[in-house]
Amino acid sequence: xxxxxxxxxxxxxDFAKEIREKIFRVNTEKLNKSDKSEIVRTKKVLKRFAAxxx
Amino acid sequence: MQLTGNDxxxxxxxxxxxxxxxxxxxxxxxxxxxDFIHSKLQSxxxxxxxxxxxxxSNGTIVAMFSLCPDMxxxxxxxxxxxxxxxxxxxxxxxxDKQFFTNREFDAIELAYLxxxxxxxxxxxxxxVISEIENKIRIEDKSCQFLTVEAYKTPTYSAIGxxxxxxxxxxxxxxxxxNTLKMYKVLFPLKHxxx
Numbered sequence: 001x002x003x004x005x006x007x008x009x010x011x012x013x014d015f016a017k018e019i020r021e022k023i024f025r026v027n028t029e030k031l032n033k034s035d036k037s038e039i040v041r042t043k044k045v046l047k048r049f050a051a052x053x054x
Numbered sequence: 055m056q057l058t059g060n061d062x063x064x065x066x067x068x069x070x071x072x073x074x075x076x077x078x079x080x081x082x083x084x085x086x087x088x089d090f091i092h093s094k095l096q097s098x099x100x101x102x103x104x105x106x107x108x109x110x111s112n113g114t115i116v117a118m119f120s121l122c123p124d125m126x127x128x129x130x131x132x133x134x135x136x137x138x139x140x141x142x143x144x145x146x147x148x149x150d151k152q153f154f155t156n157r158e159f160d161a162i163e164l165a166y167l168x169x170x171x172x173x174x175x176x177x178x179x180x181x182v183i184s185e186i187e188n189k190i191r192i193e194d195k196s197c198q199f200l201t202v203e204a205y206k207t208p209t210y211s212a213i214g215x216x217x218x219x220x221x222x223x224x225x226x227x228x229x230x231x232n233t234l235k236m237y238k239v240l241f242p243l244k245h246x247x248x
Contacts, residue, residue: 010129010157011224018222019128022239023159023198038220039245045184046246048177050065053189 066178067110068185071118074099076108080115083171084210091118091168104165109182116173117182124163126199126224126237161199161237162190183219191243198240203233 011019025031031039071077074096081088099106102122109117164186169179183200190197202221204212213223213234221236228234 008125008127010127012129015224016128019126019224019237019239023156026198026239026241035241039241041220042184042187042241043246045177045180046188048181051068051181051185052065053068053185054070 064111066116066181066185068107069110070105070107072099072106074106077115077118080108080118080168081171082168083174084168084205086207087166087168087205090166106166109178111173115170117167117169117178119167119182119186120165121186122163122165124161124199124201126159126161126201128157130157159199160194160197161201162186162194162197164200164202167202179215180219187238187240188246191240191246195243200238200240202236202238204236205233207232 010016022035025035074091077091077095080091082091095106098104098120104120104122106120107118108115109119164183167179167182169182187200190200200221201224202216204216204221206213206227213236216236219238221238224235224237
């Protein structure tokens with residue numbers, strides 16, 4: 001951020017657990033209510049404007 | 055200036071730039087970021103692996119961002135810590151092998167995202183993030199995460215914005231640092247086809 005390189009360290013503890021659980025849910029298609037609402041929200045946001053990548 | 059949310063008639067053009075001079079008249083209103091964009095972004099473009107883009111509406115730059123290759127790494131001690139009870143146990147069964155299979159994941163870092171001060175509060179930032187996700191889903195199927203170091207100072211914090219965009223902190227706040235590392239899992243493309 002703003003040109004500063006912050007140290008990359010492995011993610012630990014509860015943070016790592018949350019990531020593992022979410023990746024597991026995505027890879028096994030066992031999405032929970034929060035995951036599904038996140039997808040719905042993203043779909044809604046994508047309809048705000050049209051996008052054109054040049 | 056009619057650009058408002060929920061109007062699919064407005065097209066936003068995403069264009070990669072190599073020359074930061076196009077941002078000479080772009081101001082996001084956050085002094086530190088504006089200083090960076092106008093004085094250091096060019097050397098950053100020249101010297102890093104990041105790709106910098108501007109977002110235009112009818113030829114006017116309404117936002118800019120940079121994307122960099124990144125890696126999200128999980129500490130390998132966690133598995134042992136969880137098994138001996140030194141770390142919280144997961145809510146899913148230990149017998150699910152996939153749970154511990156991977157410790158490193160390809161990611162793309164959203165290095166900078168700045169919306170023009172004249173175009174804030176119109177949902178552009180959230181839209182840009184969703185579009186970036188879409189592009190990554192289509193072009194880089196191995197990438198499962200979008201990461202960001204959310205900027206925070208005593209007078210400004212982007213953390214709430216990124217939380218609204220479904221980013222989650224991957225660390226505890228560090229008082230001596232003005233950023234917080236956050237991540238977002240990219241759901242597969244199939245969930246967005248309808």
